[in-house]
Amino acid sequence: MANIKSDGTILETLTSLSKQRGFVFQSSEIYGGLGSTWDYGPLGVELKRNIKNRWWQEMVTARENVVGMDAAILMHPRTWEASGHVENFHDPLVDNKESKKRYRLDHLLEDQTDEVVQNLLTSLYVETIPDFANDEEKYQTIVAKLSENESTSSEAMKQAGVIDPHTKKVGDWTDLRQFNLMFKTHMGPVADSGSVVYLRPETAQGIFVNFLNVQSTSRQKLPFGIAQLGKAFRNEITTGNFIFRTREFEQMEMEFFCYPEDARKWLEYWSQERLNWFKSLGINEDKLRLRPHGSDELAHYSSACYDVEYKFDFGWSELEGIADRGTFDLDKHQQFSGKRLTYFDTTINKHILPAVVETSAGVDRAFLTVLADAFYEDEVEGEKRTVLRLSPKLAPITVAVFPLFNKLGQPEMAKKIVEDLRGEFSSFFDSGGSIGRRYRRQDEAGTPFGITVDHQTSEDNTVTLRDRDTTKQERISVDQVKQSVRDRIK
């Protein structure tokens, strides 16, 4: 049985299927496209919304100790100084065109001889070279000076004889480039430096800065969580794999505030919860796993971390990170804002700075996972068939209704049924082409159920209900249609 999944072209197939069926389009396509940005079409937006709704339902609605919020994308610039993003998202990078190696300039300088460093300083200062407190300051100054004159930095480094540690020779350096992973924009119409703001690189900080607002108004006690869904932006150097890594993406994040001594326990709990959520979407369990991070891959704010990963044909890839962030974030925001962000525990009469366990998932990644996992090609009576075996809970269209013939009152009966279904399910009426063609169209859209009105309908008020995965049909009474669909979605 032919299966595209085995020959490693699933993403290309999904990209064209997505466009054909109206799941995902390339952004600004008529202008030649905009790099790594994608638009969700009529079917895509339904699937995406169903994923988000199920997350919200599971994380917020169904839990008494998790509440939601929705912060603005634009936040005070100090937020990102406190979070460490201004510092950590500012890498000065150079490439050696010869060896194809890329270096952070400050790290590269550490590997140079004194003579090379001195050469650089001489070329950068027309007058006297100032004294530096230490090497670190010296290197940072060189980086700053070079980045002021980016267009001549390549020449300056070559003339000073900056060595590529990989080749032990003077590198064919590109100009220095500051890779600022945060999108910068301006608040207000005048683009002066005093009004620089960032598009948030994560939704989490909107939760941290609102910690006390939310806690006090919702009257939550430790431990409790705050959840948020929203767009985030990162100027990634490398994007790709369709919608897997993009510069604009949507996050589903929850920050769980707890007593620091319990953080480890909650990390384990939430990791399991999140893995189970992905399983509940009908995703193949053999392709899902929970992977603990090694100590070398932990972020600066985190002491322990799990990834929920899915096995794409391009390898195991992260869908969600569950991290013990300790008291890092609230601590930093206290420092930078000068405001106290502690929780007052009335039982022990003490102020406590809570620790945080974060669950951070990518909506678009969940979307791609669901799509990739649901994609099958099988055969029905010798004919190849493309089918998305989406969970009925997620499918953009839940039920499609067809008249077998375009006469004998069948279209009218079918329309009546579909109108009745619309109030409860995402429904679709189709009378175009042969009945077989209509079934296949819905198979590609992932519609789990098809209702067909035929000659018998006018005699005994029954219709057929077709199952997408088995293509088997059973005959049910028109009055039972709603309940039958309901039963099958559970």
Added chain:
RNA sequence: GCGGAUGUAGUUCAAUGGUAGAACGAAAGCUUCCCAAGCUUUAGACAAGGGUUCGAUCCCCUUUACCCGCUCCA
């Protein structure tokens, strides 16, 4: 950002230095039609910009996008 490959209807592919064809798909219609059947009709493309040329979809340059590697993450 660097290297490699690619860009022709919605999709998958042809052809050509003299202005583009098909298959499938889409729309309308016919056919008592249960798994992409048949017939009729219709709409629909050379990624963008420059250059060479009498003439460029084709040759050259630039840009842009997508894919595969190098790095990071949701």
